[in-house]
Amino acid sequence: MDKESIPQEITTLVGREVYSNNGVFVGEVEDLRLDLDRHEITGLALYQLNTELFDAETQSARGVIVPYRWVQAVGDVIIINDVVERLHQPETEEDEEEVAA
Template identity: 75%
Template structure:
């Protein structure tokens, strides 16, 4: 059995950088949200966020939790769908508003 087939502890995700599938840095995994009854990871708690993706209120807090269903690949880094990039969309004016996911 090769090393790549060995199960890894979920704590191995902590500290990994998170990027969108388009290569945009999102943040770094600080912790995991678990559903203990189903024994599955339901979210990634991120900190050291990309200030261009999240508004000042979010950046002033400890971080954000993104749904694990957004994760597309895990390796040396975590790749998530580009939905993170689409959280902020410009309106008709110059103002940008956060769009709920």
């Protein structure tokens, strides 16, 4: 029986580091958000956040919840889409000019 077909407890996700698909550290899993009616994970509650990715308001909070649909792979670490990185990319000069116009 291969490893993927063996049922694992969801608590094995707690404590795993989360990285974007570009290799940037996002945070660490502290807890899970579950939909008990559908028997599925809907989100990962992260703490120990990468301060470069999140604004000051988020940093003063206990953590963030990342939608589980962002998860691309689960292994020794968890890989998620780079959505968080894209949310905080600096605006280009063209964007700034358009806003000022």
